[in-house]
Amino acid sequence: MKEVIGITQIGRRGLGSAGINGSQQKKSMCFKMNVLPSAVLLLILVSAAHSISLASSPVRRLPWQHRSLTKRLGPSRTFRERLQGPIPNSYHLPVPDFRVRSTTRDIRLKNSYDNLYYGPMTIGTPGQEFNVVFDTETKITWVPSKNGYFGRSLLGTSKKYDNKLSSTYKENGTLFLVFYGSEIASGFRSQDNMEIAGATINDQIFGEADLEPNVFSGSTIDGILGLRLSGISTGEELTVLDNMVSQGLLPAPIFSFYHSRYGTDDPDSVLTLGGTNPDYYTGDFTFANLTAPDRWQFEIDRVQFSDGVGTDRGQKCQAVLDTGSSFIVGPRDDVDELHARLGAKPLETNPRLYLFEGYQLEKLPDLEFIVNGQKLILTSRDYVSKFPDSVTDGFYSGISGRKFKGGESPVWNLGLNFLRTYYTQFDKGNRRVGFAKAI
Template sequence: MNLPAAAVLLLTLVSISAAQISVPFSPARTMTRQKLLEPSRLNREQRPIQPLPKPNQSPNRNSRANAKIRDVYLKNFYNKLYFAPITIGTPEQKMNVAFDTGSSITWVPSAHSPSRQLLHSISGTRKEYNYESSSTYKANGKPFELSYGAGKVLGFRSQDNVAIAGATVYNQIFGEAIIRPKMFAGSMNDGILGLGFSNIDEGEEFNVFDNMVIQGLLPAPVFSFYLNRYGTDDPDSVLTLGGTNPDYYNGDFAFANLTAPDRWQFEIDRIQLSNSKHFALRKCQAVVDTGSSLIVGPSDEVDALNKRLGAKPLQQGDRKLYTFDRHELKSLPNLEFIVNGHKLSMTSRDYAAQFPGMRIGQFYSGIVGKEFKRGETPVWSLGFSFMRTFYTQFDKGNRRIGFAKASSFIRMY
């Protein structure tokens, strides 16, 4: 059976979301993100986390007087990608980056790549960092390797000033990519800025956010996301660095402590439907992941959930998707995540997905399945669809994550 273009797009998103990988910068050793998320593996290979140094432990050219909450305005590309510009070097070289809560690493394309044609963005412009054009560049040269589901990013480390949201991070270590997967050639972002936890293999110097705190640019090791549902030509979503912005959420935060030492992982008490007292998925681990567009969970649990919702299965090989008709949306129950005793409720308008190329009136379920290996602990991944519903606060200082109802946004229908 041939799938429509929209289904192919969704399958691509599923593949990227389920297979996206973050690994330490160690050429001799790669590890998938899902393996990193596995608690049983943590028990065997737990690595110490680099502590966040006090501001006076690192000489810098900034003053604590510069510490303030800063908003980064993001553009939404068809609900698949949220990105914003940063600059590197002197004079400034502008790059668009996506923000990844699953890794701590920042990398951008290098002008010294032997395969530059693969590094050009969809707009056809050539946004590549050229160290020869920067007076503040300092050589490092150590290699790095980062694996994704579609291939590897390879390159070398460099040091230069990085500016974001009106703040300059001095002497920041980052990666210059000389080889990266072809999937990046069709993306609006040139590189990645990591917002995850540093570990010994990566080194804290890669973490732009941590260095903003160290250099006195932010008042607290906290960042928060507001993601709008509907993309426009203007920035419509916000990453707040150093705290939260009450303009973008309503009510109080529901907090959960982190359950893993080096990732934004927490426990969900229960996943349930508002119209059923007899259906519930009990305690499970989850991560909030800006590298995923959808909600991804174990295939057997996702199948049971979608069947309870009345979604129609759509089989393509060994992959299974689920669809709704437009007229069904109003009668569908809420999807409820119980976190630390607090109910986080998503309506059908939040968890149903629509993509370009779909027939009129058809929606896909934004809850998709992933097969986990035997012995591997399943971890749910809550991507953009979840984050568009809940303003999300990432609190490194208190090792917790918080959710509040996102402010109203433009709806598609």
């Protein structure tokens, strides 16, 4: 993310922000494929808490909604194109107010055809409710505004925040601008109380949008709650997570996600604030330290397939965890080559989307990400999805490609195709992310 004179710039596929660590390697390929005559190979990919015991903390739950955008946009839509941002010199962790009893808090999310997950929050006094995507690649939280910057709103959504109706509203007025691929969300910042999972956050700064991407028009999703890592020094507003910790509403600057699979008997999707919920994962966590000051970015040792083919040059890769993207996104040239070797065929109307026939699925190898010496495995059922019947027959790859601009270091985005397989912990206090097998 990039802060320029009060304007927040974020580049993304559909919901996110940008900022790529310039120290990352310039190589676009983090692995090398060796093709065996008798094998079909698959693709690669790679797009944190205090030492406080959470075992005795009660848990509150709130529903998390998932609504699919596939039928509206088609599965080929990329969620974010990110811009390079500055690297701060120090990090700011809020000091908790221990006069307030803190607890972990669960927000139940709803699954929208495995493309997006969203849940409720309220702003103002009395509260005005919105459905938002909890996005790890956006820092600012924003909702549609009824009172546009010039006294009007250009939005067509039915839910709009009206600051004139809130007794706790405070004016801010600085502008924000968020890029979503070729579209934008823009407006001005305001300050008001915000309620999430039964906890009231006082004086939270957020964005009132008077212009939003077309994808939100008529959608059940109203806005974004930003969960991007805040690697800040001074002068920047606190994120929702920062404020919840500083006001004593959470025991630690940690949150964790469980993403269900659409059309299955899986439990509801859940975002846990302040810690983890052992009901949604099995085994131990594999942890990786963060490698960027303001993104949930970490290092992958190696990407390979279950037959052992993959990186034989020992190159490491950078990856970002992205809850606002339904795809795994990598350098386009690499992704094109991988799909060609898998026998996938590009969709005629969108060559960035690759198709598989149903009979091919059982022949595709598992994809393995080696993190701190441990294998994180995706099967073909994890990275291949079925088209909605109304679109076309067959299956499409959950791995997409993007072009990196000059000076950008390639970073793989691990979107929902990865996050459904692994319960993921985001630990700001210890500057790490953790992965455990989802139930």
